[in-house]
Amino acid sequence: MIRTACTSQAGCAPRAGSALRLVLLLPALLGLALVGELKGAEPPDTSTAVCLPPLDRNQVSTARGVPEHWVIGEIDRATGEWRGGDGAENVLWVSRLGSETYGSPVVWQDKVFCATNNGAGYLPRFPSKEDLGCLLAFSRKDGRFLWQYSTAVLPDSPLNWPLQGICSTPWVGGDRLWIVTNRGSVVCLDTEGFLDGEDDGLIREQTQGEQEADVVWEFDMRERLGTVPRFMTSSVVTGVGPWIFAATSNGTDGQGRVAHPDAPSLIALDKATGELRWADASPGANILEGQWSSPAYGAIAGVHQLIFGGGDGWGYGFQVDPAGDSLPKLLWRFDANPKTARFREAGLGDRDYLVAPPVIDGNRVYLTTGCDPQWGEGAGRLWCIDATRRGDLSAELALDAMHRLLPARRELAVDTTAGEQAAPNPNSGVIWLYTGGDWNGDGKRDVEETYHRALAAPVVTTDFVIAADATGIVHCIDNRSGKLLWSHDMLAAVWGTPLVADGKVYASDEDGDTVVFALSREKQILAENTVEEPIYTTPAAVDGTLYIAAQKHLFAVGARSRP
Numbered sequence: 001m002i003r004t005a006c007t008s009q010a011g012c013a014p015r016a017g018s019a020l021r022l023v024l025l026l027p028a029l030l031g032l033a034l035v036g037e038l039k040g041a042e043p044p045d046t047s048t049a050v051c052l053p054p055l056d057r058n059q060v061s062t063a064r065g066v067p068e069h070w071v072i073g074e075i076d077r078a079t080g081e082w083r084g085g086d087g088a089e090n091v092l093w094v095s096r097l098g099s100e101t102y103g104s105p106v107v108w109q110d111k112v113f114c115a116t117n118n119g120a121g122y123l124p125r126f127p128s129k130e131d132l133g134c135l136l137a138f139s140r141k142d143g144r145f146l147w148q149y150s151t152a153v154l155p156d157s158p159l160n161w162p163l164q165g166i167c168s169t170p171w172v173g174g175d176r177l178w179i180v181t182n183r184g185s186v187v188c189l190d191t192e193g194f195l196d197g198e199d200d201g202l203i204r205e206q207t208q209g210e211q212e213a214d215v216v217w218e219f220d221m222r223e224r225l226g227t228v229p230r231f232m233t234s235s236v237v238t239g240v241g242p243w244i245f246a247a248t249s250n251g252t253d254g255q256g257r258v259a260h261p262d263a264p265s266l267i268a269l270d271k272a273t274g275e276l277r278w279a280d281a282s283p284g285a286n287i288l289e290g291q292w293s294s295p296a297y298g299a300i301a302g303v304h305q306l307i308f309g310g311g312d313g314w315g316y317g318f319q320v321d322p323a324g325d326s327l328p329k330l331l332w333r334f335d336a337n338p339k340t341a342r343f344r345e346a347g348l349g350d351r352d353y354l355v356a357p358p359v360i361d362g363n364r365v366y367l368t369t370g371c372d373p374q375w376g377e378g379a380g381r382l383w384c385i386d387a388t389r390r391g392d393l394s395a396e397l398a399l400d401a402m403h404r405l406l407p408a409r410r411e412l413a414v415d416t417t418a419g420e421q422a423a424p425n426p427n428s429g430v431i432w433l434y435t436g437g438d439w440n441g442d443g444k445r446d447v448e449e450t451y452h453r454a455l456a457a458p459v460v461t462t463d464f465v466i467a468a469d470a471t472g473i474v475h476c477i478d479n480r481s482g483k484l485l486w487s488h489d490m491l492a493a494v495w496g497t498p499l500v501a502d503g504k505v506y507a508s509d510e511d512g513d514t515v516v517f518a519l520s521r522e523k524q525i526l527a528e529n530t531v532e533e534p535i536y537t538t539p540a541a542v543d544g545t546l547y548i549a550a551q552k553h554l555f556a557v558g559a560r561s562r563p
Contacts, residue, residue: 050108051541051542053104056359057357057359057360057457061500063502063541063542066541066546067558068527072531073085090559095553097116097549098163100165100551101165102115102167103115103168103537104539105547105548106169107542111139112554113136113138115134115169116165117164118165119552122136123211123212133166133182134149134150134165135179147194147213148213149187149189149215154182154183161232166179166181168234168236168237170237171238175192176189176191176271178237182233184229185219186237188201188271188274194208194213194214198214203215217273217274219269221248221264225267227260228250228259229250230254230289231251240322243269244269244271247266247308248291250287258287261281265282267280280330283311283314287353289371290353291311293308293311293357295358296365298360304319305318305331306318306320307358307387309358310353311354312353313336315333315334316332316334317333331390332387332389332391332393333394334393334429335394336369336381338350338422339396339420340422352369352378353370354367354369355370356458356497359457364387365387366458367382368382370454371453373470377471379452380451382433383432383433384431384465384479385431386431389429391427392425393427395433396422396428397422397424398421398422435450436451438484439484439485448473450473451473452470452471452473454468455470455495458497460479461500462479465479466500468494468498472509474498474517488525490513490515492511493509495535496538499538501546506539511534512550513528513529513530514548515529516529533553535548535549537550
């Protein structure tokens with residue numbers, strides 16, 4: 001059921017030897033790497049150094065002079081202190097994060113922001129043993145801790161695992177920052193915290209020390225909208241004009257039921273006030289498990305679109321008014337699964353949903369299938385579709401579910417657990433589908449030639465698509481034909497979206513390794529680096545510096561060694 005009323009109503013397991021972690025990570029897949037003009041969207045303030053989550057979710061950076069090799073030197077693993085030493089190379093500074101980190105770093109003016117848990121215990125009133133979701137602010141110059149936003153975990157919830165922290169990545173504009181918390185809220189913070197000595201907004205904090213966060217407003221999606229997040233609310237917000245768009249992570253209750261199918265899956269809030277402006281519940285009762293994808297935004301053939309990857313395995317394209325004068329409206333849908341596919345718990349079926357965010361490049365949208373990483377490896381699908389078309393753009397039509405066609409409203413739930421009879425769709429928007437290829441020419445598809453369920457979004461350039469799957473295979477695909485050019489086995493799970501910067505591809509894995517490839521038709525490994533702790537995020541690149549959020553530390557990698 002589609003709702004457009006402004007009301008205030010109350011994937012794949014890592015390989016053997018890898019830690020099994022939950023899908024709470026989703027923001028890590030989004031990462032942030034764009035510096036300069038955001039394609040098809042409002043540009044950031046280019047008078048200062050910025051590195052924000054790209055609105056089109058395409059992790060292509062204009063940064064130059066980014067190192068391809070680094071050595072972190074010595075870290076005291078008992079205290080978390082970086083000591084560097086004579087062996088350190090191209091590391092500017094290292095700062096402690098919590099004990100688990102899934103949020104990618106954001107660079108804004110003189111600060112670096114990163115979401116994590118309370119493992120570092122920066123605030124005396126919150127010892128490190130206290131389980132909190134945290135957003136940390138550091139000095140971009142030297143990594144000095146500045147302030148912390150702290151929020152408690154949800155009590156007595158069997159669907160929320162401990163010590164996961166805030167798994168989102170913030171959006172920043174001017175002196176304001178917006179982020180989705182581990183409690184299912186969207187909060188707006190002052191980027192200065194209380195360093196400016198001012199208490200901004202309608203919320204008056206009792207604790208106003210210099211190292212405390214200054215909350216401007218908060219919108220509790222669970223209380224206001226009745227959402228029931230599966231495991232974690234982890235959407236990365238999308239800032240467009242006066243809007244803040246956020247996915248609610250509404251999902252199943254652990255028993256395979258969507259507790260509140262009418263609760264919104266996607267909402268728009270007023271940036272300044274946090275007032276609910278619009279809500280949409282597209283997947284509704286068809287949610288398969290959870291919803292952890294984040295919306296993408298861009299101008300497609302002159303039409304401003306917001307693309308959302310639903311927990312039902314469908315992609316949705318909405319027309320958005322950047323001025324905020326009219327409500328978004330649905331333009332198209334796309335089923336990323338064959339109609340014969342069946343969903344089964346624990347990843348035993350072949351019908352999956354969209355975990356990674358959609359990616360927009362020109363008139364094309366790229367969608368990739370995945371699932372909770374606990375549920376094991378499985379076949380993945382990477383679709384390239386034409387988003388200028390309207391209606392049902394799927395490759396196939398279900399003969400017994402014609403109500404899916406626009407402009408009909410989906411008032412009835414579709415049984416997504418059972419396969420359906422299908423027919424080719426004459427209105428299909430498919431440009432190409434990638435599932436793998438025979439790169440070595442031996443007449444079969446090996447593991448490294450097969451595309452698996454993915455947590456990471458593809459990265460798109462004019463000639464290439466770089467796609468890393470959760471099995472740990474990095475695929476380089478011809479963007480024109482959808483054919484495999486080369487692949488590489490990282491030998492560990494890949495969660496974070498790779499980064500393309502300065503003609504290079506940076507891909508990190510759960511072992512803490514980052515392999516740097518040349519962006520070319522032939523596989524060329526330029527360097528292999530390690531930070532000796534898992535990486536679930538995408539790095540940020542700006543002014544020749546790479547900011548890497550690993551499990552417990554934030555690394556600033558620049559083209560010089562520590563003094």
